[in-house]
Amino acid sequence: MITLLKASIKEIELIREIANKTWFITYGNILSQEQLDYMFEKMYSTASITEQMTRLNHDFFIAYAEGIPQGYVSVEQQSKGLFHLHKLYVLPEAQGKGIGRALIEKAFDFARAESKGRKCALELNMNRNNKALDFYEKMGMHICGQGDFEIGNGYYMNDYIFRIELN
Secondary structure, eight states, X not given: OEEEEEOOGGGHHHHHHHHHHHHHHHHTTXXXXXXXXXXXXXXXXXXXXXXXXXXXXXXXXXXXXXXXEEEEEEEEEEETTEEEEEEEXXXXXXXXXXXXXXXXXXXXXXXXXXXXXXXXXXXXXXETTOTTHHHHHHTTOXXXXXXXXXXXXXXXXXXXXXXXXXX
């Protein structure tokens, strides 16, 4: 049984622990070690996650299977009808067990609930070489654009932009 719980500042170290177990595996064959380290520190330092949760209003949800944390998702409401899925990571040993599906459906449900019945959309940026592309397409998302986004230190995120319209 998969349980999804909203995370608070108390779970920052748990989020960092899951991120550490997934980040380098996910992008190790795509990005240089230097870029991996830079981006991890930029996005997953305690200070960064605290800012995401408090000042930037990212909502994090952690997936538990049999009481054991397996992954997480973070979503931000960017405007009345637009949400951005910033992160969705599942521990390697938990992949293929419905955790990712439960997390993305939580992001969809969160956007619908926050939109209070109005039409809305959820977008995400994903590295163009990420092997999870098929997963997002299976979940009803489609590529609506792409870009090369500068993130500092001379590094870029070379991403597709995925989108889904939600009712």
